[in-house]
Amino acid sequence: xxQLVESGGGLVQPGGSLRLSCAASGFTFSNxxxxxxxxxxxxxxxxVANIKEDGREKYYVDSxxxxxxxxxxxxxxxxxxxxxxLRAEDTAVYYCARDSGSxxxxxxxxxGTLVTVAS
Amino acid sequence: DVVMTQSPLxxxxxxxxxxxxxxxxxxxxxxxxxxxxxxxFQQRPGxxxxxxxxxxxxxxxxxxxxxxxxxxxxxxxxxxSRVEAEDxxxxxxxxxxxxxxxxxxxxxxxxx
Numbered sequence: 001x002x003q004l005v006e007s008g009g010g011l012v013q014p015g016g017s018l019r020l021s022c023a024a025s026g027f028t029f030s031n032x033x034x035x036x037x038x039x040x041x042x043x044x045x046x047x048v049a050n051i052k053e054d055g056r057e058k059y060y061v062d063s064x065x066x067x068x069x070x071x072x073x074x075x076x077x078x079x080x081x082x083x084x085x086l087r088a089e090d091t092a093v094y095y096c097a098r099d100s101g102s103x104x105x106x107x108x109x110x111x112g113t114l115v116t117v118a119s
Numbered sequence: 120d121v122v123m124t125q126s127p128l129x130x131x132x133x134x135x136x137x138x139x140x141x142x143x144x145x146x147x148x149x150x151x152x153x154x155x156x157x158x159x160f161q162q163r164p165g166x167x168x169x170x171x172x173x174x175x176x177x178x179x180x181x182x183x184x185x186x187x188x189x190x191x192x193x194x195x196x197x198x199x200s201r202v203e204a205e206d207x208x209x210x211x212x213x214x215x216x217x218x219x220x221x222x223x224x225x226x227x228x229x230x231x
Contacts, residue, residue, distance in 0.1 A: 037168075044211065044222055044223075044224050044225045045160070045162075045168060045211055045213070045222045045225075046222065047213075047219060047220040047221070047222070050218075050220075059218050059219070060219075061219040062120075062219065095167060095168070099170065100215070101156065101158070101213070101214075101215030101220040102150070102154075102156040102215035102216070103173070103215075104173060104174065104177070106170075106179060106180055107158075107169075107170035107173070107179065109167040109168055109169070110167065111167055112167060
């Protein structure tokens, strides 16, 4: 059974940093693009970042470029999102997804982790 | 960025009746490989999103056949042939052709 379990969310002050983790199991992690998608409270979905199977290609939405870094550890089947210089508008539930946006294989999503940026 | 526009915003439906959601993109979603990466997601209340349809019209595993997707270029439609109570939630179209990947604003399906 495929499982994606996010962790690392919490309350952080504006300008602060947070590192999200996603532990994957039930599939060969190194064979899939992975992504982070977020959803602000009561709002729609926003695709934040993608990373290729080997970690050599990464894509970011403009609003997080230069502040967020997506990475992966294939040996430990883990996905990460390092978030620096956090802003109030980064407040959201962050989902880890086994999906590149153009995947034809089954798309799997975690349950999400809430990040709240406030003073 | 590609803007995805969904309509309607809200869709009250009688159980057993059909429902249709429209999605339009601000530019063609045909990728250089000839594929059109238009997906549909369902988000039930309190749950994570779940992909229903990929590449316009392909149902994901386990998705009931009452869900169908169609369209081409810039105009796409998700249809539910007979709405059931478990279909309540918000539906999003999403394009995977152009970076940044973008979602429509969502359509809330509720039972009348």
